[in-house]
Amino acid sequence: MYSCGIDIGSVSTEAIILKKDDNDNFDICSYVIGRTGSDIKTASENIFNDALLKAKIKKEDIKTIIATGYGRKNVSFANKNITEITCHASGVLSVFPDVKTIIDIGGQDSKVIKIDKLTKKPIDFLMNDKCAAGTGRFLEVMAKALDIELENFGKIFFNTNEKIEITSTCTVFAESEIVSLIGHGVDKGKIVKGLLYSVADRIISMISRLGLEEPVSLTGGVAKNSGIVGALEEKLKTKLLIPFEPQVTGALGAAALALKI
Ligand SMILES: Nc1ncnc2c1ncn2[C@@H]1O[C@H](COP(=O)(O)OP(=O)(O)O)[C@@H](O)[C@H]1O
């Protein structure tokens, strides 16, 4: 039996197709990551069709399709939609069954979810979708201002010893602060390091309101930024568990829940 999960985020959309075997275990047949853009309907259809092609199956072969993420209500071909908190938790727990705290840093939001150790369900969460600071968007704006590829932030973090404190928390003010620092000839590596710590601080302020319980998993596209991983691990003094493809965890959870319907 096949299922599909589709996660419509503000920056990226992911589709994943799972196949359940006779022992109730599942295999991943295919997954696709694409950009959401301004047309959710077209993006979700294209990404779903790509996932079908990769899995070499037809839409009719899929029993249940579940949509999640901020655009979940606009996926006309889905049988059901479920909130991203439930889907993220289900996705992470299918990879790391003992996780108690999930940090998800996406394109325009970040969230922290606490998992109940007995029921394995979310018991509490905090979400920041009002302010770009502490999200992927903040890092994208700063990478552009610095004229450095976001993919290089990790290497720079680990190769730079000192940081420059970034005092502005607002994205717009932080961008001006960085432009001014560059103008004063400050080493860009130190600025990158300061920025990564400042994003980590925003996330930690959410975690401290919920209380940190280990093991902790980090998901979302920003989990691919090894600089953020380094800054968070250093400040939280714990190793973060990162799934095989941290961007598809929401879709994975949606598809895993679809297998149970
Ligand atoms: N290879 C990468 N290196 C560094 N950062 C990345 C990489 N891929 C994605 N990102 C970050 O992930 C963010 C998108 O996260 P994602 O979880 O896909 O967002 P959404 O909330 O739309 O699902 C981007 O803003 C970017 O900061």
Ligand SMILES: [Mg+2]
């Ligand atoms: Mg996404």
